[in-house]
Amino acid sequence: xxxxxxxxxxxxxxxxxYKFCKTCPRSFVNICCVCPPLISRTMREVKAKSAFGLxxxxxxxxxxxxxxxxxxxxxxxxxxxxxxxxELEKKYVHRVYDAIxxxxxxxxxxxxxxxxxxxxxxxxxxxxxxxxxxxxKYLGLNxxxxxxxxxxxxxxxxxxxxxxHEVLVADAVNLPYRTxxxxxxxxxxxxxxxxxxxxxxxxxxxxxxxxxxxxxxxxTVWAVEQEDKSLVTKWTPLSEKxxxxxxxxxxxxxxxxxxxxxxxxPETEENGMGECVKESKxxxxxxxxxxxxxxxxxxxxxxxxxxxxxxxxxxEYFVPWHLxxxxxxxxxASASALANGLAKKDDKKGAVVYxxxxxxxxxxxxxxxxxxxxxxxxxxxxxxxxNWCIILEKTSA
Amino acid sequence: MRLLTHNMLSSNIRGVTNGIxxxxxxxxxxxxxxxxxxxxxxxxxxxxxxxxxxxxSRSLGYSELPEEAPESSSVESEEFLRKFHHALLELHLDExxxxxxxxxxxxxxxxxxxxxxxxxxxx
Numbered sequence: 001x002x003x004x005x006x007x008x009x010x011x012x013x014x015x016x017x018y019k020f021c022k023t024c025p026r027s028f029v030n031i032c033c034v035c036p037p038l039i040s041r042t043m044r045e046v047k048a049k050s051a052f053g054l055x056x057x058x059x060x061x062x063x064x065x066x067x068x069x070x071x072x073x074x075x076x077x078x079x080x081x082x083x084x085x086x087e088l089e090k091k092y093v094h095r096v097y098d099a100i101x102x103x104x105x106x107x108x109x110x111x112x113x114x115x116x117x118x119x120x121x122x123x124x125x126x127x128x129x130x131x132x133x134x135x136x137k138y139l140g141l142n143x144x145x146x147x148x149x150x151x152x153x154x155x156x157x158x159x160x161x162x163x164x165h166e167v168l169v170a171d172a173v174n175l176p177y178r179t180x181x182x183x184x185x186x187x188x189x190x191x192x193x194x195x196x197x198x199x200x201x202x203x204x205x206x207x208x209x210x211x212x213x214x215x216x217x218x219x220t221v222w223a224v225e226q227e228d229k230s231l232v233t234k235w236t237p238l239s240e241k242x243x244x245x246x247x248x249x250x251x252x253x254x255x256x257x258x259x260x261x262x263x264x265x266p267e268t269e270e271n272g273m274g275e276c277v278k279e280s281k282x283x284x285x286x287x288x289x290x291x292x293x294x295x296x297x298x299x300x301x302x303x304x305x306x307x308x309x310x311x312x313x314x315x316e317y318f319v320p321w322h323l324x325x326x327x328x329x330x331x332x333a334s335a336s337a338l339a340n341g342l343a344k345k346d347d348k349k350g351a352v353v354y355x356x357x358x359x360x361x362x363x364x365x366x367x368x369x370x371x372x373x374x375x376x377x378x379x380x381x382x383x384x385x386x387n388w389c390i391i392l393e394k395t396s397a
Numbered sequence: 398m399r400l401l402t403h404n405m406l407s408s409n410i411r412g413v414t415n416g417i418x419x420x421x422x423x424x425x426x427x428x429x430x431x432x433x434x435x436x437x438x439x440x441x442x443x444x445x446x447x448x449x450x451x452x453x454s455r456s457l458g459y460s461e462l463p464e465e466a467p468e469s470s471s472v473e474s475e476e477f478l479r480k481f482h483h484a485l486l487e488l489h490l491d492e493x494x495x496x497x498x499x500x501x502x503x504x505x506x507x508x509x510x511x512x513x514x515x516x517x518x519x520x
């Protein structure tokens with residue numbers, strides 16, 4: 001393949017087209033540049049003949065063309081399918097990101113150098129799959145590659161689409177892609193939102209499945225070992241019992257009246273990756289740590305006391321997100337979140353406090369999840385800025 | 398949604414053995430020009446399921462692609478590459494649906510974004 005110099009840009013048509021032509025080096029003009037008069041024919045709407053009406057009932061009984069993300073029905077006990085989303089993730093990952101998407105996106109702009117290096121090292125013309133792309137921070141980072149992003153949050157995907165990226169709403173645990181199509185895949189700060197080891201493994205298998213033989217996969221996840229240890233004290237540790245059994249619909253304990261612990265945790269939007277923090281951090285104190293121990297340990301108490309579990313074995317957490325009131329009003333989702341007990345108000349900070357579920361990874365855990373894969377090998381592993389990272393290469397189709 | 402994307406999508410409903418290609422129901426199609434990159438096109442040519450691309454482009458109103466899968470030497474023809482480029486990257490399904498070939502289940506496409514999430518009973 002020819003070495004290219006950034007001549008493949010996939011942004012808003014007229015804007016990027018012009019930029020492309022301006023930056024196109026002379027020597028490449030004859031192969032890369034199509035520079036017609038710009039503005040006049042960038043967009044043309046073509047109405048295609050549709051063979052079927054919008055609401056044709058099809059064999060599967062599906063007649064609704066609207067966004068069809070379903071809310072869980074009233075089902076007892078666990079689903080045997082690893083692909084079925086646990087309630088814990090629906091409440092404390094999916095709904096939270098949908099509610100905070102624009103605010104979250106505004107804090108996600110710094111490109112992590114290690115990810116940039118990986119993407120820029122890919123051969124020109126590569127098809128790169130970003131599973132759990134969030135606000136699309138990495139989409140298009142290498143202008144010589146074509147990026148396809150997916151995320152489970154329609155709100156985040158909308159932000160990506162508004163920026164001109166090619167994206168879809170999908171589940172990282174069950175990617176809707178054909179096997180072996182991509183040239184590379186990335187999963188940046190995603191797998192730590194999956195609440196069971198089986199699901200985390202499945203997501204890794206999916207990443208490997210969708211790339212070609214020889215294709216590379218970069219995975220990064222939050223580490224137990226955070227560089228800023230005071231950060232961890234701002235998180236709410238969850239008991240493993242709570243997480244493992246949390247599969248049924250409805251949560252009486254999430255609806256409990258405001259737990260003193262959550263109110264007293266100082267706010268932060270830090271994620272251990274050195275992102276720009278808008279609010280200042282408060283230092284942890286002994287008093288604060290005491291307040292994490294609930295006075296009455298009810299049977300289904302979700303927080304652990306300091307005595308129950310050494311903090312360095314603890315891997316399940318709720319990490320707070322403070323959504324400023326003016327942002328919360330705009331999104332509209334917060335009213336119902338507050339009513340459902342999914343979020344709480346912090347008048348002092350003027351913010352609605354959401355909790356995001358995380359399973360943070362211990363040293364070697366990410367690699368252990370890949371040890372029984374027979375179609376991929378680890379080609380690199382490293383720790384960087386409080387994240388564990390791994391690069392896999394697919395070894396057989 | 399571009400046809401490049403469509404070409405790699407598969408219905409992943411539980412029990413479905415042949416989830417490709419998804420049939421397109423087009424309600425609104427948009428064209429957006431984008432930079433021509435022969436390297437990328439040549440890379441993609443080797444991956445593309447040709448018949449799926451031809452059928453998809455026709456459902457979006459474009460019939461310039463040859464019905465039969467072209468020889469690999471076709472990628473040396475700029476005329477061919479430009480048609481391939483146009484179909485693959487410049488046609489967008491803005492509103493419509495992608496239909497599972499086995500179950501008929503429709504995955505909606507709104508504002509160019511396909512929603513491939515499954516319902517509880519499909520996993």
